[in-house]
Structures are given as C-alpha cells and as structure tokens.
Amino acid sequence: MATKEKEQELIKRLQDAVINYKIADAKKVAEEAIAVGADAYTVTMEGLAGGMEVVSEKFDSHEYFVPETLLCAKALYAALDVLKPHIKLQAGGSRGQVVLGVMQGDVHDLGKNIIKAIFEASGWTVHDLGRDVPLQRFVEEQLKTDSDIVMLSAMMTTSMVGIKKLIPMIKEKNPKVKIMIGGAPITEKTVEEYGADTTADNAPNALKEAMKMLETLRKGRAA
Amino acid sequence: MKEDQVKMDHTIIFQPSGRRGLVPAGTTILDASRKLGVDIEAVCGELIVCGKCRVKIMEGKFQKEDITSSMKHLSSLDEKETKVLERKDAVENVRLACCTRIHGDVLVFVPEASRTGKQVVSKAAGKIKVKLKPAVRKYYLELPVPNLDDPLGDFERIEKVLYGKNPKMKKLTIDYRALQKLPDVLRKSDWKITVTVWNNAEIIRVEPGQAATNIGLAVDIGTTSVAGYLTDLNTGDVIVTESMMNPQVRYGEDVMSRISYCMFNEESGLKELQDTITEGLNTIAKAATDKAGFSTDDISEMTLVCNTAMHHILLGINPEYMGVAPFTPALHHSVDIKAERLGIHILPAGNIHVLPIEAGFVGADNVGCLIADKPHKRKEMTLLIDIGTNGELVLGNRDKLISCSCATGPALEGAQIEFGMRAAPGAIERVKIDPRTLEATFKVIGSARWSDGEAKMQAKGICGSAIIDVIAEMFRTGILKKNGQINHDLVSKRIRKNDKGLSEYVLAWRHETAIDADIVVNQKDVRAIQLAKGALYSGCLIMLRKLGIKKFDRLAVAGAFGSHIDKVAAMVIGMFPDCDLKRVEYIGNAAGDGARIALLSTDERKEANVIARKVEYVELALEEDFNDRFGEAMQFPHMFDEFPHLEGILPREPQAVGK
Numbered sequence: 044m045a046t047k048e049k050e051q052e053l054i055k056r057l058q059d060a061v062i063n064y065k066i067a068d069a070k071k072v073a074e075e076a077i078a079v080g081a082d083a084y085t086v087t088m089e090g091l092a093g094g095m096e097v098v099s100e101k102f103d104s105h106e107y108f109v110p111e112t113l114l115c116a117k118a119l120y121a122a123l124d125v126l127k128p129h130i131k132l133q134a135g136g137s138r139g140q141v142v143l144g145v146m147q148g149d150v151h152d153l154g155k156n157i158i159k160a161i162f163e164a165s166g167w168t169v170h171d172l173g174r175d176v177p178l179q180r181f182v183e184e185q186l187k188t189d190s191d192i193v194m195l196s197a198m199m200t201t202s203m204v205g206i207k208k209l210i211p212m213i214k215e216k217n218p219k220v221k222i223m224i225g226g227a228p229i230t231e232k233t234v235e236e237y238g239a240d241t242t243a244d245n246a247p248n249a250l251k252e253a254m255k256m257l258e259t260l261r262k263g264r265a266a
Numbered sequence: 267m268k269e270d271q272v273k274m275d276h277t278i279i280f281q282p283s284g285r286r287g288l289v290p291a292g293t294t295i296l297d298a299s300r301k302l303g304v305d306i307e308a309v310c311g312e313l314i315v316c317g318k319c320r321v322k323i324m325e326g327k328f329q330k331e332d333i334t335s336s337m338k339h340l341s342s343l344d345e346k347e348t349k350v351l352e353r354k355d356a357v358e359n360v361r362l363a364c365c366t367r368i369h370g371d372v373l374v375f376v377p378e379a380s381r382t383g384k385q386v387v388s389k390a391a392g393k394i395k396v397k398l399k400p401a402v403r404k405y406y407l408e409l410p411v412p413n414l415d416d417p418l419g420d421f422e423r424i425e426k427v428l429y430g431k432n433p434k435m436k437k438l439t440i441d442y443r444a445l446q447k448l449p450d451v452l453r454k455s456d457w458k459i460t461v462t463v464w465n466n467a468e469i470i471r472v473e474p475g476q477a478a479t480n481i482g483l484a485v486d487i488g489t490t491s492v493a494g495y496l497t498d499l500n501t502g503d504v505i506v507t508e509s510m511m512n513p514q515v516r517y518g519e520d521v522m523s524r525i526s527y528c529m530f531n532e533e534s535g536l537k538e539l540q541d542t543i544t545e546g547l548n549t550i551a552k553a554a555t556d557k558a559g560f561s562t563d564d565i566s567e568m569t570l571v572c573n574t575a576m577h578h579i580l581l582g583i584n585p586e587y588m589g590v591a592p593f594t595p596a597l598h599h600s601v602d603i604k605a606e607r608l609g610i611h612i613l614p615a616g617n618i619h620v621l622p623i624e625a626g627f628v629g630a631d632n633v634g635c636l637i638a639d640k641p642h643k644r645k646e647m648t649l650l651i652d653i654g655t656n657g658e659l660v661l662g663n664r665d666k667l668i669s670c671s672c673a674t675g676p677a678l679e680g681a682q683i684e685f686g687m688r689a690a691p692g693a694i695e696r697v698k699i700d701p702r703t704l705e706a707t708f709k710v711i712g713s714a715r716w717s718d719g720e721a722k723m724q725a726k727g728i729c730g731s732a733i734i735d736v737i738a739e740m741f742r743t744g745i746l747k748k749n750g751q752i753n754h755d756l757v758s759k760r761i762r763k764n765d766k767g768l769s770e771y772v773l774a775w776r777h778e779t780a781i782d783a784d785i786v787v788n789q790k791d792v793r794a795i796q797l798a799k800g801a802l803y804s805g806c807l808i809m810l811r812k813l814g815i816k817k818f819d820r821l822a823v824a825g826a827f828g829s830h831i832d833k834v835a836a837m838v839i840g841m842f843p844d845c846d847l848k849r850v851e852y853i854g855n856a857a858g859d860g861a862r863i864a865l866l867s868t869d870e871r872k873e874a875n876v877i878a879r880k881v882e883y884v885e886l887a888l889e890e891d892f893n894d895r896f897g898e899a900m901q902f903p904h905m906f907d908e909f910p911h912l913e914g915i916l917p918r919e920p921q922a923v924g925k
Contacts, residue, residue: 105769105789108750108796110897110905148590150887151673153896174887175591198673200311200526201589228522230313231346 045081053081057090057122062097064114066121073125083129088166091119091126095164099247109153112246116160123163138165139257140190142181144172146209149202154226154246158194161246162253178209182216190220191260192253195239197226207237214238219263221256225249277333277371280304281324295321295340295363295374300516307380308516309682311523312364316682317350319363320380324373339370379726379781389486389493391504391862392854394638399867400499401465401617402566405431406476409457420448424461424469432466440469441604441615448472462566462613465868470566470615481505481558483551483565483612484865486631486858487543487572487580488512488654489521490679490688493858494550496558496565502866508554513546514539514579520675521575521656525589528579540582541609548611565612568605569619569865571857573629573656577620581608593626593885600630600875619871621864622878627671632658633878634860635824637870639853642667642877646819649806651842652857653678653825657802660881661809661818667877668812670884672805677794679730685773685785687727689830692780694725694732696832697773699739704758706739706773708732717778724780728773728787731830736773736787737795738835741902744917745771748901750796752789764788799841800900806842807899808889820849824856837912840903844911 045053053076060069076086098115101107107115143159145152152174162169170188172180185193193213197203206224213220224239234242240256243249278298279286285302296319299306310316323337337359343351347362363380407427412418418426421440428435440448451459455474462471462480480499485492493509517527517539528535551562570580574595578585581603583596600622606614621630632652641648642664650660657672680686680693687693691712698716699706707716710725717723728736740746745761747753752769754761760772770788779785810816821842823831829852836842853859863870886892898905909916 105793106751108793108900110800110900111749113893113897150591150885152887153893156893199589200522201529201586202591204526204529228313230315232314 045076045079049079050076050081050085053079054086054090054093057086058094058097060122061091061094061115061118062101064111064118066114066118069118069122070125073122077125077129083126084131087123087126087130087164091122092164092166095119095161099161099250102245102247109157112157113153116157119160119164138167139192139253140168140170140188141192141194141253142170142172142184142188142190143194144176144181144196145174146195146197146202146205147175147177148205149197149199150174151198151226152196154198155196157246158196158225158249161250165250167253178205178212181209182212185213185220186216191257192221192223194223194225194249194253197224197228200228203228203233206233206239210238219260221260223249223252223256276339276368278302278368279333279335279373281373281375289368291367291369293368295361295366295368295372298368299363299376304376305381305516306363306376308364308518311518311520311526314346314350314362314365317362318380320351320360320377321363321366322375322377323359323361324375325359333371333373335371335373339368339372341365341367341369389488389491389507389509389855389858391495391507392638392856392859394502394859394863396502396863396866396870398500398502399869400480400482400567400865401619401868401871402462402470402480402482402499403466404460404462404477404480406460407458409452409459411457420452421445421469428461428463434466435463437467438463438469439467441471443615444469444472464567464615464617468615470617471563471613479560479564480566481560481564482567482569482865483554484569484858484861485547485550485571486634486855486861487547487570487576488631488857489573489576489656490515490654492543492546492550493855494547494554495858495862496554496560497862497865499567499866502862504862506554506557508550508557510546510550512576513542514576516542521573522589524579525575525585528584529586529589536579536582536584539579543576543580544609548609551610551612562611563613566616567619567865568610568612568616569621569861571621571630571634571861571864573631573654574623574626575629577623577629581620588626595623595626598623598878600871619864621860621871622875624669624878624881625671625883627656628658628669628881628883631857631860632660632669633874634857634864635853636660636667636860636877636881637863637874638856638859639822639824641822642880644820647813647815647817648820648822649809649818649842649845650822650824650853650856651802651806651828653802653823653828653831657798657805659802659805659809661806661813662881666813666882667880668809668882668884670805670809670886672801672886674798674801675794677798678734680728680733682794683728683733683791684788685727686733686791687729689729689731692724692726693729694727694774694785695729695830697732697735697739699736699743699745701743704743704745704756704760706736706760706771708774717774719775719778721778723774723778725774725778725785726780728785731832733787733791733795734831734839734841735835736771737792737902738832738838740771740787740792742838742915742917746792746902748905750792750900750902752792795839796900796902799839800896802841803843803899803904804892804895805886807895808886808892809884810843812884817843817845820851821845822851822853822856824853828852829854834912834915837909838903838915840899840901840907840909843904843907844909847911 275288307318460477496506601620657674696709770786774785
C-alpha cells in the first residue's frame with residue numbers, strides 16, 4: 044500500500060498530466076501508481092476525473108478549445124488504460140450507464156468522443172455504439188444494458204431528423220429512460236419538438252445534465 | 267387536431283418595400299415575407315439562434331394602409347426567442363420573423379440589418395481556352411421547292427439537305443414545337459430558312475431567312491450567388507454577365523438547411539425551392555438577353571454547374587439521401603433535359619445540360635473547376651481549393667486525382683460570426699492592426715479610404731475576406747494566442763470582455779459604424795473560424811498523405827470569394843499548409859468558367875464525364891485519425907507544422923502548445 048502522501052502526490056501528478064496533456068507522463072504516473080500499490084479507483088477518480096474537471100472549466104472559460112480537449116482526453120486514456128484493469132468493481136461501482144452514439148447517416152464523431160472521455164473519466168459506464176448507428180441499435184443496446192441515459196449526437200440537420208423517429212422507439216420499450224441529444228444543429232427547440240429530455244452545448248455541461256437526470260431517476264426508483 | 271375554427275386571413279404589410287398581402291392565421295412573419303417576395307435574412311434556418319431576422323412591429327392604426335397593427339396580433343414571446351432578443355439588445359417591439367406567428371393585421375418594418383442586402387457579386391468571366399465545338403449549330407438552308415413530282419415532306423426535305431452537308435446527321439429528329447411551325451415558316455420565307463440543330467440529332471428551332479444569332483447561357487449556381495454568362499456560340503465570347511443572389515437564400519444560407527427544409531416540409535418544400543431557383547434562372551436569362559438586345563428564345567442551350575444539393579433541387583430530385591451518409595447522389599452522369607420540362611424560359615426546345623457530379627459533396631461545380639484548370643493534364647502536383655459555402659479540395663496531377671469536401675461551414679464567408687455579413691456595401695473588407703499600439707484600421711466596401719479611428723465609416727459588419735484578415739492580424743500581433751484564445755495579458759482598450767464575460771476585440775468603434783454599436787470580433791467568432799480553417803487544413807493534410815506526398819507544387823484557389831482572400835493572411839491563420847506564396851494562383855470563378863467551356867465544346871462535356879468518375883473521392887470523416895488531425899489544424903497556423911514561407915511574418919516565438 045502506498046502512503047496517503049504518496050497517493051496524494053500521484054493524484055496531483057495525474058491531474059497535471061491530464062490538464063497539460065502530457066500523454067507520456069500520464070501513462071508513466073499511472074504505472075507508478077500501480078507499482079506502489081495505490082488504490083486504482085481513488086487515483087482514477089481524483090486524479091483523472093479531477094483533472095478533466097479542470098479541463099472542463101478551462102473549456103468553459105474559453106481558455107481551451109477542441110484541440111486541447113482532445114489532447115487532454117488522450118492523456119486521460121493513456122492513464123485509464125493502465126488503471127482500469129486494477130479498479131475493483133465494489134469500490135462504489137459505476138455512477139451510471141449511458142448508451143452513446145452518432146445518428147444514422149452521420150459520421151462526425153468528434154463531439155461524441157469528447158463526451159465519452161469525460162463520462163468515462165467521471166466513473167460512468169459508457170456503451171459507445173460509434174457513428175452512423177442504425178436506429179434499432181440504440182433501442183437494443185439500451186434494453187440489453189438497462190442504461191439510465193441514451194445520448195444521441197448529430198452534426199448535420201439532415202441526420203438530426205432521425206432523432207425524432209428514434210425517441211418514441213426507445214421510450215416505447217422503456218418509458219423511464221432519459222434521452223439527451225447534442226450536436227451543432229440541436230437547440231432547446233429541438234429538444235421540445237422531438238420529445239428529448241435535455242441537451243447540452245458542450246461536454247462538461249452534458250455531464251452536469253446527466254448527473255441531474257441520474258438523480259431524478261434514482262429518486263424515482265427509491266420512491 | 268380539431269379544426270372547428272375557420273382559419274382567418276390577415277393582412278400583413280412589409281416596410282420599407284411596401285409589399286402587402288393576406289396570409290392565413292398562424293403564418294410566421296418569415297413565411298409571409300417569402301410569399302410576398304420580401305427578403306429577410308434567415309441565416310440559421312429558422313432555428314431561433316442567429317437573431318438576424320429581427321423585425322420591428324409598428325403599432326397603431328395606419329390609415330393609408332387601412333389596418334390596425336398591434337403587437338397583440340402576434341404569437342406571444344417564448345423563452346427561446348426572448349433569449350436571442352436579449353442578446354441582441356432588442357429595443358421595443360422587435361420580434362424574430364422566423365418564429366413569430368400572425369394572428370391579426372400587422373405592419374412590419376424590416377430593418378436594414380435584417381434585409382438580404384444586394385450583394386457585391388463578382389463572378390467575372392475568366393479567360394478560357396477551348397476549341398469551339400458547341401452542341402448547337404445553325405444552318406442556313408435554301409431548299410428545293412416541292413412540286414407534284416417531288417412531294418417529299420417538309421422535315422424530310424430538310425433532313426436530306428442537312429445529311430448532304432454533314433453525314434453525322436443521319437438520324438435526325440425534330441422537336442414537336444418546331445415541327446408545328448415548320449410548314450408556315452418554310453412557305454412564308456420562300457424556302458430559305460435557318461434551322462438550329464442540337465447535338466447533330468434534333469432540329470430545335472426553325473427561323474425564316476438567315477439568322478446568325480447563336481447564343482447560349484452558361485450558369486454557375488452557387489449556394490449564395492448565381493452567375494450567368496450569355497455567350498456567343500460562334501465566337502466563344504461572353505456577351506453579358508448577369509449575377510444575383512441565389513434566391514434560395516431565403517430558405518437558409520447553407521446547403522444543409524435547404525436540404526432539411528425539403529425534409530421538414532415534405533409536401534411542398536422541394537417544389538418551393540425548385541421554383542425559386544427556376545425563377546432565378548429565368549430572371550437572369552431575361553436580364554441578360556434584354557441587355558444584349560436578344561429574346562430569351564434566342565438562347566438555344568444552357569449549361570449549369572452547381573453543387574450536388576443545388577443540382578438535385580433544381581431537377582426536383584429529393585436531396586434527402588445525398589444529405590446523409592453515405593451521401594449517395596441520384597446519378598453521377600451529366601443530364602440533358604429540355605428547358606420546357608424544367609420551366610426554364612429559354613428556347614422551349616433548348617437543352618439544359620447539367621454537368622456531372624463527383625460525389626454527394628463534390629458536385630458539378632467542382633467538375634467545372636477541373637475542366638477549367640485541368641490539373642489532370644499537368645505534370646506538377648496541384649492542390650485546388652474551391653472555397654464557397656463548403657470547401658472542396660482536389661489534389662493530384664495527370665497520374666491521379668483525389669477530391670474531398672471539407673465541412674467549413676459558412677463562417678469563412680461571414681455567417682456564424684456575430685458581426686458577419688455578406689460582401690455588400692458597408693461591409694468591412696480589409697483590416698490591419700498595428701503590432702505596437704494594437705490599433706485597428708479598416709476599409710469598407712464602397713469607400714477607398716482607410717479608417718483613422720475618427721471618421722464615420724458607416725461600417726455595418728465584417729465580410730469574409732476581412733474576417734480572415736482580422737484573425738490573421740490578431741494572431742500576428744499577439745492578440746490571439748496560438749490556441750486561439752484572446753490574450754488579456756496585452757493592454758489595450760480594444761481588448762475587453764462583454765457583459766456576458768465573453769472576450770472580444772473592438773474592430774470599429776460605435777462612431778465609425780452605421781449600426782449604433784461597436785463592431786467586435788469575439789472569442790466565439792475566433793472559434794468558428796478555427797473550426798472552418800481546421801477542416802480545410804486537415805483536409806489538405808489527409809489528401810497529401812493519401813497520395814503519399816509531402817507537398818504540392820501549385821495551389822490553385824478558386825471561388826469568387828477565394829479571389830478576395832489575402833493569401834498571406836490565409837496562410838497566417840493556416841487555411842492550407844505552407845507553400846511558396848509565388849505558386850499560389852487565384853483562378854477566379856473556375857466553376858463558372860467550366861460551365862462556359864462545356865457550353866462551347868461537346869468534347870469537353872465528354873471529358874467532364876470521364877474525369878468526374880476518375881477522381882477518387884475521399885470521405886475525410888472516415889479516416890481513422892481525422893479528429894486528431896482536425897484538432898491539431900485548429901490552432902494558428904497549426905499545432906506542429908512549420909511555415910518556412912512565413913518567416914518574418916509570423917510572431918517570432920509562437921507559444922509551443924502540445925509538444
């Protein structure tokens with residue numbers, strides 16, 4: 044077991060590696076953490092997720108843009124790949140599950156990939172269906188995994204149209220599931236028109252929205 | 267829904283145009299404006315985002331117009347609209363035309379900023395080299411007069427003579443309308459007539475006596491503007507150039523918003539858009555022939571280039587499927603259709619030749635560029651960039667050509683930019699920033715002088731060329747960091763934050779503008795440009811890699827807008843990879859030149875069909891590492907790439923980011 048001080052030091056270094064997108068550093072620190080027996084779950088959550096949180100803030104304040112965020116996500120994955128096999132499931136478990144994918148007819152997956160990184164870093168289980176995903180696949184994956192949230196991405200007005208068809212298909216099978224939609228052409232008006240639950244204009248906001256929805260869902264279940 | 271209430275019609279009047287009409291209750295102001303032929307900007311495609319369709323509602327009883335207009339006659343404000351209006355500091359009685367519905371009589375004033383202004387369209391015809399071989403030829407014939415010994419039919423009589431002149435005209439036919447006129451024309455003109463033959467195959471017109479006039483119209487339908495070149499088919503000379511805004515702009519500025527208009531309005535959308543462009547073509551044909559002193563019937567053929575979406579819409583083909591992956595067009599091959607069938611008012615039997623298509627997002631306009639610039643005939647490696655509302659790239663030489671489409675979006679042309687506007691009078695078109703004082707000076711379309719910070723410049727917004735200028739200047743002077751962030755470490759009263767906390771740089775002070783506000787470039791504008799130019803640059807890189815080469819020999823920049831871009835500024839922001847600036851060539855409106863070439867030569871039409879299928883289309887988004895390359899290319903001028911040709915122009919020590 045690593046000492047508390049050592050663990051804090053590793054967490055700090057992981058955060059820095061993610062925030063400053065030092066991909067090689069991220070991997071090295073993660074390996075060191077495993078070598079010294081630090082708790083993989085703690086360093087992941089506090090180091091990686093903590094780092095990504097700062098990245099989100101920088102994105103919000105316009106300090107960072109897409110290129111930096113992509114690199115941060117890379118650093119994150121470099122470390123996560125090392126840490127993941129060592130995370131014990133009982134340590135709190137997953138926060139929630141999402142099914143994520145880009146609509147049929149659309150191959151623009153940059154936004155979706157950033158979402159995935161931020162969600163995974165925050166301890167969510169992400170079922171990524173990729174891009175140009177047939178509508179039925181979303182319905183099947185949601186049923187199979189019993190995910191809490193389905194997140195649909197569309198970068199073009201033309202592919203966005205599919206969302207209108209898809210939402211009733213998902214809700215018919217499982218009325219409780221929450222649906223978040225996002226992408227360049229999507230606005231609050233789309234959410235309303237298509238019967239989605241929410242949208243977000245960037246990944247950090249998507250995470251906030253997802254947390255809110257998850258809370259509502261869990262309250263609903265407890266009641 | 268129960269329709270127990272009879273829908274009422276209400277009067278709407280638009281000012282300053284004075285157009286008025288009755289519309290059913292529930293119609294949006296924007297839809298009403300379209301019906302009545304009033305142009306209101308709809309940049310975002312009615313998504314209640316851009317706020318460019320702001321109109322002012324005049325309240326009160328208007329005697330002259332005989333209506334009582336009131337804000338109460340409109341649907342109420344919702345949250346979404348309020349949000350957009352607030353952002354634009356709406357004054358009283360301002361509403362968004364796209365979402366405000368009419369439930370009573372109203373008088374609507376369209377402020378200048380919301381009008382689709384008359385654009386400065388400069389699609390001048392370039393010099394073209396082509397061996398004349400038009401599809402349409404005229405033959406003056408003196409026919410033997412029939413008698414009882416020689417009672418051969420009129421058409422066969424002509425056929426026999428024509429075959430004697432040109433054995434290719436073996437299987438001749440005649441257009442139905444021409445046939446109906448034939449007997450009278452022949453007899454009234456004493457058997458001396460001129461016949462117009464299309465493609466050695468069909469007589470499309472018969473005229474009495476000798477008629478020398480042989481003209482055609484080559485048209486370039488751009489997403490934003492349409493240009494027509496009335497051309498003498500005997501000499502190849504352009505007689506008149508006529509251009510206009512693409513009237514479809516009323517339905518949204520970019521291709522995607524027009525395709526989705528067709529999708530969302532299943533019953534009538536496609537037809538409306540098709541009629542709109544047909545009407546536009548008719549206006550151009552009429553105006554051009556009027557100027558030249560001809561009739562529209564004198565135009566015996568029209569060639570057309572346009573992107574694939576415009577192509578489908580013009581032909582009334584559902585554009586939905588080419589609008590989604592795998593972006594399959596209805597056909598690649600060129601199309602020949604009689605004008606009459608499309609409702610295009612040239613000679614009714616005249617042919618409309620639409621050039622072939624390469625792919626869903628590389629259309630006939632790109633084929634036009636290819637037959638104009640002929641990279642496939644050159645030994646050197648050409649990178650051809652056609653910058654319009656979309657960016658199309660072609661790379662290669664006589665051995666191989668590949669193409670791709672970059673989703674640049676309309677940001678480079680001024681849309682999606684807070685103070686962006688089209689190249690119209692009042693638009694800022696050139697910008698310089700002093701690196702020491704960080705003071706800006708600019709030039710406005712319609713005026714030759716540079717601003718001095720004092721004079722009233724009557725600036726209204728920033729057009730595409732100036733956006734590239736200003737971003738390049740901001741980066742060069744350190745106002746923008748390499749990653750695009752506005753640098754608040756620098757001290758200047760022009761660098762500030764707005765009331766929402768968004769960073770901005772003041773380009774023109776309120777007293778220099780005509781809009782009663784400062785004109786600024788904000789952080790979001792910079793981001794929009796980064797996305798657009800990153801798309802272009804990463805497209806270039808991936809294409810180079812596909813051909814296994816490191817650099818190209820020659821950069822050909824096409825597009826009316828392309829020729830207004832300052833090439834140094836374009837390279838400073840990294841719209842394309844480093845290259846010898848001396849080898850950057852503006853080839854003008856190559857798409858339009860291609861349409862003229864096709865009009866003048868059937869051989870070139872054949873070649874166009876061959877190249878269109880030979881160019882290998884690369885779907886950028888499918889490249890494994892596209893997102894990474896795209897991300898890197900968003901920085902100024904690029905995250906890693908070196909720019910030896912910008913030595914001394916770029917900031918000496920750019921902050922190294924990401925290494």
